[in-house]
Amino acid sequence: MPGRLLVFLLLLLLPGPAAWSEEVSPRFVLIIDDIGDNLELGKAAVTLPGPLTYAVLPHSPFGKHLAELANEQGKGVMLHAPMANTQNFPLGPGGLYLTQSQDELKDTLRAGLDSVPHARGLNNHMGSLLTQNRRPMTWVMEVIQERNLFFVDSKTTALSVAGRVAREHQVPFLIRDVFLDHEITEAFIHQQFELAIRVAQEKGSVVVIGHPYRETVDYLRSNLSRLDELGIQQLTVSAMLHQEQVFERIIELEGLAGVRCRSASESECGPVAKVLLKDKKD
Ligand SMILES: [Zn+2]
Secondary structure, X not given: OOHHHHHHHHHHHOOOHHXXXXXXXXXXXXXXXXXXXXXXXXXXXXXXOOOOEEEEOOOOXXXXXXXXXXHHOOOEEEEEEEEOOOOOOOOOOOOEOOXXXXXXXXXXXXXXXXXXXXXXXXXXXXXXXHHHOHHHHHHHHXXXXXXXXXXXXXXXXXXXXXXXXXXXXXXXXXXXXXXXXXXXXXXXHHHHHHHHHHHHHHHOEEEEEEOOOHHHHHHHHHHOHHXXXXXXXXXXXXXXXXXXXXXXXXXXXXXXXXXXXXXXXXXXXXXXXXXXXXXXXX
16 A cells, blocks of 8 residues: 555544544445346446446356456456355356365356456355355355455345455455345335435445346436435445555554444454444444
8 A cells, every 4th residue: 555645544534533534425336246148238337437346247248348348447347256046046157056166166266257357356146055155155265365356245145154254364345235126127226226325324335236237227327426416435346445455554553443343243344434434423
């Protein structure tokens, strides 16, 4: 991290964390999943304005092309790794299953990552079964570690241990807060977008996942500018995690480690800045 930036942030920190918190706008991370199977909708999603992150399916017909396009537009790119689910929905190419050996799972994941240019991390596609299981999630985190990537838990089950395993492996990670479009209607997407704004304002940040549906893309094209009007900062996953690391370092240097994880469960205490911002409101 550049020293000058750190000094600047330390100056912001004075005279205390509350003063510094006021300088940090609510932050909004928007991920579009399931990129790669549909070229037209993929392109429409990738050309949405602002720093979005695109989760690309491995070995998908248009995944490489759309990942390149997203990268050219300055967007974030990650692998959307298909993981076993409790309903036995088919995973398609690059799927990770409970029945795989360590070598099989790791090689499948590595090949998936190789199929998505510019991938800086991964999140789970489905995964309500695999993410409950510590052993395969440990193997996933080991591959992430060897490649210096990040992880986003799409949180498709409340029983997911993925965040906990990521933390244990010192893998930078985020957890999804809001799904934008599990009902594909404008009214539902609007309701979820409003919810995401409230979460960002109350907790300091929000991680939102949407899909390349026509309704979602149209809604976002008309409404993303509202974030700016509300003073909410949009960030890619990488930029968000970089900020978190800077915040963590400041807290370490200032001996504020005690404020960490105070208001969240021990396993997933989440980003430090969230806690600081929350503290300010309490
Ligand atoms: Zn998905």
